[in-house]
Every structure is written in C-alpha cells, then in structure tokens.
Amino acid sequence: MFSKSSGRADLEAGLFFTGFGVLTAALSLQYPLGTIAMMGPGMFPFMLGTILAILGLVMLLSGLSGMGEESRSLPLVPTLLISLSILAFAVLLVRVGLAAAIVAQVFIALWASEHFSWKRAVALSLGLLAFCYVVFVYFLGISVPLLAV
Amino acid sequence: MDLLTNLDIGFQAALSLHNLTFCFIGVLVGTAIGMLPGLGPLATIAMLLPLTYALEPVSGLIMIAGIYYGAQYGGSTTAILVNLPGESSSVVSCLDGHQMARKGRAGAALAIAALGSFFAGTVATLLIAAFSPVLAEVAFLFGPVEYFAMMVLGLTAATLLAHGSFIKGVAMVLTGLILGLVGADVNSGTYRFTFGSFSLTEGIEFVAVAMGLFAFTDIVANIRSNQARDVASPSLRNLMMSAKEFRQAVFPVIRGTAIGSMLGLLPGGGAMISSFASYAVEKRVSRHPEEFGQGAVAGLAGPEAANNAGAQTSFIPMLTLGIPSNGVMALMIGALMVHNIAPGPFVMVSNPEVFWGLIASMWIGNAMLVVLNLPLIPLWVRLIQVQYWVLFPIILVVCCVGLFSINNNVVPIYFAAGFTVLGCLFWRMRAEAAPLLLGFILGPLMEEHFRRSLLLSRGDLSIFWHSPLSVAMLSIAAAMCLVILLPQIRKGRKAAFEEEA
Incomplete structure (x- = not known):
C-alpha cells in the first residue's frame, strides 16, 4: 500500500x-x-x-520528494484530435457553413477513436446535420447558414 | 399561512403547460444520461445550458433541475440492473441493488428505489419550502464582511468534500477565482487580463469553461476506455414488492432521507456523500449486518432515499445565499446570471415565481419520474447498449452549435478548445475541475465583498474578527483545513521516519 x-x-x-x-x-x-x-x-x-x-x-x-500522486496517462492523440475538431468546427462554421463544420468535426473526432470507419463517419455526419438543422435552425431560429457563400 | 401562499405561486408557475413540458424534458434527459456511463450531469447541463438562454428563466431552471435529480434515478436503475453505476452517487446502489436483481427481485428493487426516492424528494421539497425563507432572513443581515467569510467557508468545505487532494482543490479554486476576474473591474472600470482583446472585455464565457473542462475533457478521458458491456436484461414481470420487503424498507428510507437532507445542506455535500453515509449507518444499525452485500433491502432503500434527498437540499444554499455547493449548482447560478437575476436572498422577493416555481417543479418532477421510470425500463436497458463512438460526436457537435448560439459568435468555441486542453492537463495531474468552476463563479463577487469590507474598516484587517458571524464561519473553515492537513503532516513525518530507519 x-x-x-x-x-x-x-x-x-x-x-x-x-x-x-x-x-x-x-x-x-x-x-x-x-x-x-x-x-x-x-x-x-x-x-x-x-x-x-x-x-x-x-x-x-x-x-x-516522491510523496505525491501518480499522474494518469493522458492519451495524447485523442486530446489533440478532439481539440482540433473543435477548432475546425469554429473555423469552418463562419467561412463555409454548418454542413462543412459538422462533417469536419465528426471525421476528425471519430478519427481519434478506435472505431473509425468511413461508413460510420458519413452516417453520423448526415444524421447530425439533419438533427442540428431541425432543432437549432428550424425550431430555435439560430442564424447559422448551412452553406455560407 | 405564508408557506401555502408561496407554494400556490410556485405550483401556478410550475403547472403551466410550458413549464411542465420543460420539466418533463429535463427529467427524461436526466434519466437518460444517468444511465449512460461516461456522461455525467455536469457535462450534460453544460451542453444544454445555451439552449436555456432562449427560455424564460423559470423554465430553464426547471429543466436543469430536472436533469440533475433525473440523473439520480437513472443512475440507480443501471446500478440495479447491470451492476454499472451510471452516476457516482449510485455506486452504493450496486452493492445490494444488483444482488437483489440477481435473486430475481429486480422489479422489487427498482420499485423500492423509485418509491424511496420519491418519498425523500417530497420531504426534501417541503424542507426547502419551509427553511429557505428562514435562511434568507438571516442572509439579509449579512454585510460584505459576513459574505466574504461565508464564501471562504463555502469554498473550503466544497473543496474538502470533493474527492482528490485538498491542496490541489484549493489551487483549483484560486485558479478559478483568477480566471473569473478577467474582464472589466467593477470598481474602477479597468480592463484586466484582456490582452487588448475586445472579446475578453466581458470576461471569459462561462459555458465555454464548463464545456471544455467537463463535456470535452470527459470525451478524451473515455474515448479509449473499453466500452464493452453485456447487459443481461432481468425479468421485470414482478414489479410489486412483498409486504416483508416494504416493512424492511420503511425505516431505512426515513433514516436515509434525514441523512441526505442534512448532508445536502453542507457546501460540497449532495448526493454522493449522502448515499455513502446512509449505507454506513444502515449497516451499523441493522440486526443482520451480514446480509449487506447479499441483497439487503435496507442497503438499497437507505442510500437511494439519501442520494435523492441530498441532491434536492443542496439547492438550499444556492437559492438562499447564492453560494453554489457543487458544480451543478455553480451551473445553475450561471444560468440565473444570464437572465440578470442575481442569486441570493433577493430572488425570493424579486422573482417569487422563479423561486417557488422551481421548488414546486421539483416535486412534480419527482412524481413524473416514478410514473415514467418503471414502465420505460425496457427502453432504458436498450439505451445502455449505445456505443460510445455514436455518443461522443453527438456531444461535440451539439455543444459547438450551442456555444455559437450564445452570441452568434465563434469566439466561445475557441475558448472551449483551449479549456479542453487545460481540462485534459488537469485530468492528468489528478486535479478536480469542479472547484475551479465554483471559484470562477464566485471570483468577482468575492473580490467585491473583500474590497468593500476593507473600505468600510479603512484598511483594518481585523474587521473580519469583529463580526461574530464572520468569526464563526472563518474558524470553522480554519478548523476544517487543520483536520484535513494534520493527518497528512503526521503521515508525511511517519514516511520520513520510515525512510531513516
């Protein structure tokens, strides 16, 4: 002990x-x-x-003096990828639009997990795009363009 | 009959169709996240906070409160059915609850948990209604000196009772206090720590801090953990408990409610400590302590009542004094501030419909949970099987859109990314993030009261020793620090001696 x-x-x-x-x-x-x-x-x-x-x-x-607690091992790649996916969302949202932001975020974030597959990423992106459009843009009326030109 | 008039105002506010809907959404979402391991109430509330900005204050608070106590219910359901605590407060329920389920009494266990929680919720709601006005009266007597002393006491106790090392907790509170000071200084109007950036003049966005430190950091921490769960769905044919089980549950529920109600009042207290304390008490008073861990009814009923009572009474310090006792309460205060309601004893007078509406909604929400939970169990069992890789991209995207929606601005998203990295570092260093959030909320307030006290005394620090209330609170805080530090010093010495030997 x-x-x-x-x-x-x-x-x-x-x-x-x-x-x-x-x-x-x-x-x-x-x-x-x-x-x-x-x-x-x-x-x-x-x-x-x-x-x-x-x-x-x-x-x-x-x-x-060696009396302190042992540190947890931080998974470096997921830390960076998850942060990157958040940044990518912010950058793409105003420049290209919600569609690009969501797709980029889902792909980068899913890349961080061991369960990445193209099919899953595409399915999740499409589902989330539909969900966000209906809930945020249609119901809550947030002015975020699907595609900013 | 002040109490009745007040409750009448409350029920009128809470029973409007609009608010009932949000109460329902809150408890439903709360139950769902209570089931899902790796998604706690703090992260979820942070995620949904931007959505409540668009709502009336009372609806927003009702929904957040629903999530909080809904999570207690959800957490115990998974604990009983699959021996998997969805919430930290339901760890204890695994011990005897799951054993009961394995003996074919899953239905009875769920019924005991639900009804025990409902009883505890009812008592706690009445307690809040009866005691909040009294406590608020006391709070009206507080000057800046007493407020400062109370914040010191609140933060000390909250750090002490949170898990993790005490000194790191204090350091996190201080870090939070400093981060909370960013922006315009109330007294002089000077912009502090803004580095010439316009977006920092109003301070760091509170939701960005909460999401980065909780929702996003949790994702990084959970992403690589093995999520394989085998869910053996137990038979739920028999939801009725036997008369014997009912008798065995009655007194533990009453004791658990009493323990939870008291511990919930303490800063830093709440659901988790209450359930552990109740389990310990039940085991001690039981005539058959050997049954504990083998499916003892008392070992499930007591802690279940206690965690719900604790979750509810922890609202009292937040509502009457404006002092958050845990991370969820800090988020509630943040939600109030967004609607320009200054948390504290004045809320009861200036916004009675918010105050009493919230209290009434807690009772309604608890009733909803009993009705809702038992028939929906098969659905919930399927929910536990959702894979984490489906869950975390949803959390990320919903959070980011929510952050954008606060001001139609992407700056909060950048901050959230920064706080994610910071949160991961804290996670690595084993520094709990909840104290930081408490400090962040209280930072500007604490500074204001500190400065005002010393202005009153013309710079004489002894003003904090002149008010009896302030002396009492500061000495309790000091005593708590000593109690926690002494054993560590002794242990450190012992280790030093052992090394010499």
Whole structure:
C-alpha cells in the first residue's frame, strides 16, 4: 500500500500552478495596486496569484520528494484530435457553413477513436446535420447558414 | 399561512403547460444520461445550458433541475440492473441493488428505489419550502464582511468534500477565482487580463469553461476506455414488492432521507456523500449486518432515499445565499446570471415565481419520474447498449452549435478548445475541475465583498474578527483545513521516519 510513487502528478501540478500564480501576480502589477483600504484593480489578483504560487511550490516539493500522486496517462492523440475538431468546427462554421463544420468535426473526432470507419463517419455526419438543422435552425431560429457563400 | 401562499405561486408557475413540458424534458434527459456511463450531469447541463438562454428563466431552471435529480434515478436503475453505476452517487446502489436483481427481485428493487426516492424528494421539497425563507432572513443581515467569510467557508468545505487532494482543490479554486476576474473591474472600470482583446472585455464565457473542462475533457478521458458491456436484461414481470420487503424498507428510507437532507445542506455535500453515509449507518444499525452485500433491502432503500434527498437540499444554499455547493449548482447560478437575476436572498422577493416555481417543479418532477421510470425500463436497458463512438460526436457537435448560439459568435468555441486542453492537463495531474468552476463563479463577487469590507474598516484587517458571524464561519473553515492537513503532516513525518530507519 505504501509503495513509493514517483509523484509525477504533483510535480506537474506544482509547476503549472506556480507558473500560473507567478504569471498572474506579475500581470496584475501593471494595474494600480492601491492601498489595503482603497484597493486598486491589481491588488486582489496579485494576492491570489501569490497564494497560488506558494501552493504550487508546496506541491512541487511534495512531488520532488516522491510523496505525491501518480499522474494518469493522458492519451495524447485523442486530446489533440478532439481539440482540433473543435477548432475546425469554429473555423469552418463562419467561412463555409454548418454542413462543412459538422462533417469536419465528426471525421476528425471519430478519427481519434478506435472505431473509425468511413461508413460510420458519413452516417453520423448526415444524421447530425439533419438533427442540428431541425432543432437549432428550424425550431430555435439560430442564424447559422448551412452553406455560407 | 405564508408557506401555502408561496407554494400556490410556485405550483401556478410550475403547472403551466410550458413549464411542465420543460420539466418533463429535463427529467427524461436526466434519466437518460444517468444511465449512460461516461456522461455525467455536469457535462450534460453544460451542453444544454445555451439552449436555456432562449427560455424564460423559470423554465430553464426547471429543466436543469430536472436533469440533475433525473440523473439520480437513472443512475440507480443501471446500478440495479447491470451492476454499472451510471452516476457516482449510485455506486452504493450496486452493492445490494444488483444482488437483489440477481435473486430475481429486480422489479422489487427498482420499485423500492423509485418509491424511496420519491418519498425523500417530497420531504426534501417541503424542507426547502419551509427553511429557505428562514435562511434568507438571516442572509439579509449579512454585510460584505459576513459574505466574504461565508464564501471562504463555502469554498473550503466544497473543496474538502470533493474527492482528490485538498491542496490541489484549493489551487483549483484560486485558479478559478483568477480566471473569473478577467474582464472589466467593477470598481474602477479597468480592463484586466484582456490582452487588448475586445472579446475578453466581458470576461471569459462561462459555458465555454464548463464545456471544455467537463463535456470535452470527459470525451478524451473515455474515448479509449473499453466500452464493452453485456447487459443481461432481468425479468421485470414482478414489479410489486412483498409486504416483508416494504416493512424492511420503511425505516431505512426515513433514516436515509434525514441523512441526505442534512448532508445536502453542507457546501460540497449532495448526493454522493449522502448515499455513502446512509449505507454506513444502515449497516451499523441493522440486526443482520451480514446480509449487506447479499441483497439487503435496507442497503438499497437507505442510500437511494439519501442520494435523492441530498441532491434536492443542496439547492438550499444556492437559492438562499447564492453560494453554489457543487458544480451543478455553480451551473445553475450561471444560468440565473444570464437572465440578470442575481442569486441570493433577493430572488425570493424579486422573482417569487422563479423561486417557488422551481421548488414546486421539483416535486412534480419527482412524481413524473416514478410514473415514467418503471414502465420505460425496457427502453432504458436498450439505451445502455449505445456505443460510445455514436455518443461522443453527438456531444461535440451539439455543444459547438450551442456555444455559437450564445452570441452568434465563434469566439466561445475557441475558448472551449483551449479549456479542453487545460481540462485534459488537469485530468492528468489528478486535479478536480469542479472547484475551479465554483471559484470562477464566485471570483468577482468575492473580490467585491473583500474590497468593500476593507473600505468600510479603512484598511483594518481585523474587521473580519469583529463580526461574530464572520468569526464563526472563518474558524470553522480554519478548523476544517487543520483536520484535513494534520493527518497528512503526521503521515508525511511517519514516511520520513520510515525512510531513516
């Protein structure tokens, strides 16, 4: 039970939170800090950033000493493909239209899973296109062009 | 008879055909997602949030609430039938519920779960109706000092009771608070952290954060997991429970309701903790503890009542104080804010139809669930067999169209993509995302009350020690931190000693 883990999760979290805290604190210095009684817009974020950086350092230490938690293994390819599919949707929606956006998103996202096949991707795209058109455009009246010219 | 007049306003709002429809859609969708593993209430509510923007506030909230408690019902159905908890709160129901099903008592188990939940829901609804006005009276006495102290307490407790490491939870709350500050500063009008971008002046879109961190991150986390499930559909011929089973269920249901109602009130409490606590209590008070895990009626009835009661009473702090006690409540507050309703004790006065309508709809929704669930079970069993590769592209597309529909703008979609990557990193680091959402909602509010308190005291920090309410709340928060940190320090020392030895 008490086997020593490498504490990778705490190490990474420590780095992230320290970095984010320092960044926040540094960025808030460009706004007036004010006094404790009359706080400027920079004071509260500066305080939060500082505390966060300290907590990050504590995590970093516990990670370095090997007492932290083991990190989960993140599937890299699906992470990138799913994010990419969301970006592709946004880019294509305004430039080409809903039809292209949905097809692109379904194909890229399905590519990330082990169950990709052309037939499935086409079927899902068509079904979703019909569904979105009926629900969003027809019933809810969202002004999104099927094909933007 | 204030209570009756209030409930009358509520039922009038909730019983309109329009709102009944949305209540029905809510519980139906809720039950469905409760069944599907890998799709939780947080992700679903985030997905449907943009749709509620177009609705009246009360209809939108009724639907979201329906999803939340519908998911509790759905989760227990799969737990009983296929030993698969659809929701984290129904993990306990697997233990004895599924054993009952294997002994041919599946119908009785489902009936006990449904009726127990209905009883708990009724009691919890009455509790909300009776206690919310009282609590709101107290909240009216709160000044900025007390509000700040209460937010500290709420966030501490919510982080403490959420699973995962405490220090990471606190770090996530702080990250959320910082992200919530992006945009115009209320006091000075300065644009903070906008990096000169116009689209950030009104802050980061809340729905984009929720979708990225929950809906999309869940997809990445689930996409490679093996989804093969064999569903042995049990015979459902006998839905009636025997008189003996009924007698065995009565007291556990009452105890479970009491436990759930109390734990639901706590920040960070709610359905999951309630069900675990109730199971532990039932096992302790039972005269036949050896039956637990072998299909004991009490081991199913108690936790089922408790999780539903907890799910409902967790609305009380959100409705009366404007403090979300868990991620779902944070989403509800976000939905209120979109409709320009500031959550807090004033809602009851300024929008009584929203407040009481929501409460009345909970009771109606619970009744619908009992009627709806039992006959539809064969349909639900087929739903569990839906493959994940069909499900996740649907979630993606519906979310993205929803994000676009908020302002007819693609910027929220870009943000959601960013928060997906961030969410995946958090998942890898084992940092729970729900505390971040709570911080994000409370960020601007917390800053405002903090600044106002110190303005009142002319910069004297001791103002937080002068109000007895604030002292009490801050000391409870500090005590909770100590309780959680002490064993860790001791364990750390022990580990250090062992290494030396």
